[in-house]
Amino acid sequence: xxxxxxxxxxxxxxxxxxxxxxxxxxxxxxxxxPSPGGTQSSASEAPSGSGTAAGDNxxxxxxxxxxxxxxxxxxxxxVLRVGSQYYAYATQGGGSNIQVLTSPDLVSWSQAPDALxxxxxxxxxxxxxxxxxxxxxxxxxxYYTEQDQKSGKQCIGRARSDKPxxxxxxxxxxxxxxxxxxxxxxxxNPIRAADGALYLYWKNDGNCCGQPVRLWVxxxxxxxxxxxxxPVALLSNTKPWHGNLIEAPEMVVHDGRYFLFYSAxxxxxxxxxxxxxxxxxxxxxxxxxxxxPLLSTAPAAAGPGHNFVLDLPDGSSVMFFHAWxxxxxxxxxxxxxxxxxxxxxxxxxxxxAPPD
Numbered sequence: 280x281x282x283x284x285x286x287x288x289x290x291x292x293x294x295x296x297x298x299x300x301x302x303x304x305x306x307x308x309x310x311x312x313p314s315p316g317g318t319q320s321s322a323s324e325a326p327s328g329s330g331t332a333a334g335d336n337x338x339x340x341x342x343x344x345x346x347x348x349x350x351x352x353x354x355x356x357x358v359l360r361v362g363s364q365y366y367a368y369a370t371q372g373g374g375s376n377i378q379v380l381t382s383p384d385l386v387s388w389s390q391a392p393d394a395l396x397x398x399x400x401x402x403x404x405x406x407x408x409x410x411x412x413x414x415x416x417x418x419x420x421x422y423y424t425e426q427d428q429k430s431g432k433q434c435i436g437r438a439r440s441d442k443p444x445x446x447x448x449x450x451x452x453x454x455x456x457x458x459x460x461x462x463x464x465x466x467x468n469p470i471r472a473a474d475g476a477l478y479l480y481w482k483n484d485g486n487c488c489g490q491p492v493r494l495w496v497x498x499x500x501x502x503x504x505x506x507x508x509x510p511v512a513l514l515s516n517t518k519p520w521h522g523n524l525i526e527a528p529e530m531v532v533h534d535g536r537y538f539l540f541y542s543a544x545x546x547x548x549x550x551x552x553x554x555x556x557x558x559x560x561x562x563x564x565x566x567x568x569x570x571x572p573l574l575s576t577a578p579a580a581a582g583p584g585h586n587f588v589l590d591l592p593d594g595s596s597v598m599f600f601h602a603w604x605x606x607x608x609x610x611x612x613x614x615x616x617x618x619x620x621x622x623x624x625x626x627x628x629x630x631x632a633p634p635d
Contacts (some may be wrong), residue, residue, distance in 0.1 A: 304438070316373065320572060339597060343601045344386045346579070347602070352614025355409040355527070355585040356599045358385075359419075360592075360616075363447065367395060367599070368410045368421075376407040377423060379444055385597070385619065393443050395423060399436045399449030401426050409527070409585065413469040413503055414444065414476070420503040421447040422467035422479065427454050432463030433484050455506065456497075458483045463489045466527045466585075469503065472561045473535050477503050480528040480539075482514075491518055494528040494541060496562050513565045514556055516543060520572060522550060527585040530631075533596075538629060539565050540573075542584035547609050551582035553600065555629060574600065574631050577607065580606045580618060588622055596622040598631055 284347040337344050354370040367380040367388065375393035380457070382388045394412075398404055410423040419440050427434040434457035435570035438447035456464040463484040470478050477499035485492040515524040522544035529540040537558040544550040554569030574583050580602035587599045601615035623630045 285362055296352050326606075338395055339385050339595075339619065339621070340591060340593065342384050343384045346474055346620075348386065348619045349380060349388050349617035350354070350613055351616065352611070353380070353617040354366050354601045354615040356601055357409075357411040357588050358599055359412050359414070359443055359586045360589065361414070362444075366391075366412070368412060369601075369617075371405075371407040372614070376404075377421070377445075377447075380617075381444065383546045392446075394445035395438055395447045395449070396439075397446070397448070397549065398425055399432075399438070401427055401429070401451065401453050402436060402449075405431060409466045411468055411587075413471070414503075415477070415503045417441075419443050419447070419468070421445070422455070422469055424465040424467065425454075427457055427459070427463070430457060430459035430463070431574045432457065432459045433465045433487070434459075435464050435479075436469045437480055439504075455479075456481055457509075457581075458556065461485055462492075464495075468528050468530060469499065470530045470561070472537075473532050476561070477501065478530070478561045481528040484526060486524040487554075492524045492526070494525060494539070495515060496528075496530075498562075511562045513539060513558070513563045514541065514567060515565050515579070518543070518554070518567065518570060520544065520550075520552065520569075521554075529586055530558075531588045533624060533629075534627070536545075536563060536627070537538065537565075540586055540629075541590065542586065543572075543624045546582065546584060547607070549576040549581040549603075549605070549608060551584040553558035553584055553631075559626075568628070573629065574598070574620075576605075578605065580616070581608050582615075583618065596624075598622045 352372050357368050359366045365382045369378040377394040379391040379394045380388040381391050406426045409423040412421045421438045436452035437455045438449035440447040447576045458464045461483040464481050465484045466482045468480040480496045493512045494514045495510045497509040526541045527542040531538045539556045552572035552575035556565040558565040583600045583602040
């Protein structure tokens, strides 16, 4: 298995020029389903951080960690803490519709069964992407992307389980969100706002078919099963580094303020990167603060993106994201590996901090 040296990602203004990689790719308008086949380890204990640590100061919850924290294909990650256990969810792979890893400490990760072994009746199967899970009223609601039989577009469904690892059940007859006229809807992100209200964020998949691309939000019902009101457009790809798309919205509430993280450009290249906007409320308006990416390609990994921010019991925060090995961009094996870096807040703004 490839071992990658652990180096910090470049942040702020110094970015893409540092990657001297020439990548041939199908463009950002290609769907991002991973190639089929077993890209995960077959062992019950997943490899945990097979990279080389940069000293002894990379710590989370008092434990040292090495990146990537999971060195198999695990795209579009999201992480949920339930008591003392952590659950990580990802796009299809290894024979699962939704991959699941579990960990007691965010450092050692074990494979778990498919969270969604049976898709909703509206879905075709084979393109199950970008899941996230929200705990609501003692149960768990999973949001996921799949191809809608009726429209032929990627759309967002929801499923429910009494357990965070599933199995989740989608008993709906139609997708929850499906902007077919805008190319479809992908990358769901559910949150609980500072006042307790629930919201769902997503991207309309316009780059699939020559439509504008935006990030959207709509309020969820208290049980997180349905939508209320009308969707609101928040951001579009307006910065030069965005290329022809913006996606993977991730709204974060910090000290009562709202920060909308996102990814942009071609996910299958070293140009993919993470930016953020500040928002006045869960439904905006939002101002893009990233003239250059917050997190971008560096020598240890390429195309970091589809981030997820997790607040820890000790008051600190970490950012999870996937990234390619620089010498294997677009690969099936190892694919997009799972990374974790500390997230700090400096003068009220986010900063992806290097390990100590």
